Amino acid sequence: MKKLLLLLVVLFALNTAKAQFSFSVGSEIGYSLDKDLAAQFGFSLGGEYELNETMAITGQLGYSYISIPDYKTAFATNVPLLGGFKYSLDDKMEGLYVMGQLGIHLFTLSFKVDGKDYGNNYIELGTGLGVGYLIGDHIDLNLHLNAIMGEDAADGGMGDFAYIAARIAYKF
Numbered sequence: 001m002k003k004l005l006l007l008l009v010v011l012f013a014l015n016t017a018k019a020q021f022s023f024s025v026g027s028e029i030g031y032s033l034d035k036d037l038a039a040q041f042g043f044s045l046g047g048e049y050e051l052n053e054t055m056a057i058t059g060q061l062g063y064s065y066i067s068i069p070d071y072k073t074a075f076a077t078n079v080p081l082l083g084g085f086k087y088s089l090d091d092k093m094e095g096l097y098v099m100g101q102l103g104i105h106l107f108t109l110s111f112k113v114d115g116k117d118y119g120n121n122y123i124e125l126g127t128g129l130g131v132g133y134l135i136g137d138h139i140d141l142n143l144h145l146n147a148i149m150g151e152d153a154a155d156g157g158m159g160d161f162a163y164i165a166a167r168i169a170y171k172f
Contacts, residue, residue: 020050024140026169028064034161037076040066044080046140046169054088058099064165074111080146081106082128094134101128105148107158122158124150132167140169 024046031039042064048056059082066076084101088094105126110119130144143166150158 022048022050022171024048024169024171026140026167028062028165028167030064030163030165032066032161032163034163036068036070037161037163038067038069040064040078040163040165042078044167044169048086050093053092054090056086056088056093058082058084058086058101060084060101060103068111071111073113074109076110077108079106080104080126082126084128088134094136097132097134099128099130099132099142099144101130101144101146102126105146109158122150124148124158134171138171140167140171142167142169 026044026046028042028044029040030042042062044060044062047059050056060080061082062078062080064078064080066078068074068076080103082101082103084099084103086097086099089096089098103126105122105124107122107124108119109122110117112118126146126148128144128146130142132140132142134140143164145162145164147160147162148158149160152159
């Protein structure tokens with residue numbers, strides 16, 4: 001009897017946790033507000049843990065390729081690792097929402113000069129604010145502004161800049 005009761009408690013806990021946690025996979029397109037960087041294309045994985053019907057803790061890992069228009073042989077990549085908070089403006093997790101995020105961005109800058117490859121890696125702190133809309137249970141549309149608070153280039157960083165990105169994702 002004790003084993004059956006323990007099994008029922010475990011199954012109830014797993015079902016409750018499954019209902020509170022969700023994953024998403026999406027693609028992103030964005031544009032840097034810095035004059036030296038331009039369009040970016042990428043994908044991201046997201047996760048949410050629902051605290052109640054209107055609030056959730058979020059996490060996101062992504063990858064973006066960033067073009068550098070003034071140099072034909074140069075490009076950058078961005079790997080954001082962000083955590084945040086999401087608040088639904090409706091009385092449930094569907095519909096319109098706002099979110100804030102904080103985390104790190106791992107940048108790689110690569111370029112060729114006279115046939116030789118060069119590059120630098122940067123780890124910068126970033127914050128983001130976004131607004132989104134969840135259509136039904138699965139389609140998540142999001143527009144967000146991320147501000148990177150990097151060290152000055154003279155100190156070995158990328159400096160401060162921002163980018164705007166749109167994300168469309170499928171939520172599981």
